[in-house]
Amino acid sequence: MTGKETKGETRGEARGTTPPSRDGRIPVAVLGATGAVGQRFVSLLDGHPWFRVTALAASERSAGKRYADVTRWFIDQPMPEWAAAMEVIPCEPGLDARIAFSGLDSSVAGAIESAFARAGCAVVSNSRNHRMDPQVPLLVAEINADHLSLVDEQKVRYGGRGFIVTNPNCSTVGLVMSLAPLHRALGIQKVIASTMQAVSGAGYPGVPSADILDNVIPYIGQEEEKMESETLKILGSARAAATFAVSAHCNRVHVSDGHTLTVSIQTATKATPEEATSILRDAPNPLAGLGLPSLPEKPIVVRGEPDRPQPRFDRMAGKGMTVSVGRVRRCPVLDLKYVALVHNTIRGAAGVAILNAELLKVKGYL
Ligand SMILES: NC(=O)c1ccc[n+]([C@@H]2O[C@H](COP(=O)([O-])OP(=O)(O)OC[C@H]3O[C@@H](n4cnc5c(N)ncnc54)[C@H](OP(=O)(O)O)[C@@H]3O)[C@@H](O)[C@H]2O)c1
Numbered sequence: 370m371t372g373k374e375t376k377g378e379t380r381g382e383a384r385g386t387t388p389p390s391r392d393g394r395i396p397v398a399v400l401g402a403t404g405a406v407g408q409r410f411v412s413l414l415d416g417h418p419w420f421r422v423t424a425l426a427a428s429e430r431s432a433g434k435r436y437a438d439v440t441r442w443f444i445d446q447p448m449p450e451w452a453a454a455m456e457v458i459p460c461e462p463g464l465d466a467r468i469a470f471s472g473l474d475s476s477v478a479g480a481i482e483s484a485f486a487r488a489g490c491a492v493v494s495n496s497r498n499h500r501m502d503p504q505v506p507l508l509v510a511e512i513n514a515d516h517l518s519l520v521d522e523q524k525v526r527y528g529g530r531g532f533i534v535t536n537p538n539c540s541t542v543g544l545v546m547s548l549a550p551l552h553r554a555l556g557i558q559k560v561i562a563s564t565m566q567a568v569s570g571a572g573y574p575g576v577p578s579a580d581i582l583d584n585v586i587p588y589i590g591q592e593e594e595k596m597e598s599e600t601l602k603i604l605g606s607a608r609a610a611a612t613f614a615v616s617a618h619c620n621r622v623h624v625s626d627g628h629t630l631t632v633s634i635q636t637a638t639k640a641t642p643e644e645a646t647s648i649l650r651d652a653p654n655p656l657a658g659l660g661l662p663s664l665p666e667k668p669i670v671v672r673g674e675p676d677r678p679q680p681r682f683d684r685m686a687g688k689g690m691t692v693s694v695g696r697v698r699r700c701p702v703l704d705l706k707y708v709a710l711v712h713n714t715i716r717g718a719a720g721v722a723i724l725n726a727e728l729l730k731v732k733g734y735l
Pocket residue numbers: 373400401402403404405406407426427428429430431432460471472473474475477478495496497537538539569570571572573713714717718
């Protein structure tokens with residue numbers, strides 16, 4: 370039986386939280402609402418003070434059915450009652466939505482997202498299709514908000530109000546959030562990063578249990594290439610990617626949520642592990658004071674224990690929006706090395722997309 374055939378089994382009971390209402394909040398659609406990232410969107414948008422979910426869209430397989438009947442819910446919070454009762458609709462433009470959050474499979478995301486942008490939507494996407502387009506910001510709100518200037522260049526292409534903003538691959542988010550303060554302070558010259566990536570990163574049903582139990586799979590298709598190119602685009606300017614060398618090794622491990630990365634870096638200015646720890650710990654948050662609802666108090670925390678961060682204990686730091694770093698120490702090959710942990714479907718996907726959309730709102734792009 371395939372995963373799609375099991376989707377009628379809804380785990381988690383519907384909950385009676387505030388339904389979206391016509392109260393001045395911005396209407397938003399979730400494209401790919403039935404998938405792993407789509408479910409995170411639904412969960413994180415429940416009760417959002419600025420955004421009201423008006424449409425849940427997925428493939429023709431799910432369209433026309435109740436969300437609760439076609440979604441194999443595997444988030445540890447109950448499915449919101451308003452979402453459970455909504456009818457899933459096809460991913461076709463013309464919805465009552467100013468923002469289309471996309472958790473679409475990359476086999477279809479490119480064309481569908483372009484169609485929504487042409488129809489005047491602000492598309493905020495998790496998919497890889499438009500990430501490396503030179504006119505599309507690849508955005509992690511705290512790091513490269515200045516790249517939003519690219520949105521104006523899309524006006525000709527999409528004819529007015531519509532545009533696309535993307536967020537990076539889940540592992541890249543953890544890497545760039547930890548690299549950014551070090552790059553600003555010391556100048557990164559080389560990076561070697563190895564990942565231990567959770568199974569939820571492959572969506573549902575994802576990796577077969579017979580493959581992943583008692584195992585490590587040292588290959589995730591196109592993941593290393595994405596980490597290497599996306600990191601440079603984010604840490605460069607809006608016009609030119611950074612030029613340092615990045616080498617990624619990506620592995621799938623039997624963890625449910627939370628990607629762990631071990632990272633070695635060479636820097637132009639040399640620093641001790643203690644100095645690097647202070648740089649990470651004291652990194653200023655350029656968005657503090659903007660009142661963004663999804664902004665964590667601390668984008669990065671540095672743990673002092675010798676055996677942290679660990680996915681089971683640290684992935685929900687800052688409600689899943691904080692990247693945990695630990696074991697900052699000397700690297701005998703490059704200069705410094707450390708461990709980083711990112712919640713792949715929150716900070717690495719739906720959470721960063723919602724934060725990016727909040728930034729779009731306060732910067733006047735909506
Ligand atoms: N999982 C992560 O940690 C993560 C992190 C960052 C980025 N991403 C990216 O986010 C995207 C979604 O990933 P996921 O893990 O959530 O995948 P997933 O669980 O497989 O969900 C895919 C979604 O796309 C929809 N879909 C598939 N074919 C479609 C079609 N022809 N027309 C319209 N909708 C269609 C599916 O709807 P049905 O249920 O109706 O088939 C489902 O809602 C991918 O591009 C992925 O690379 C994932």
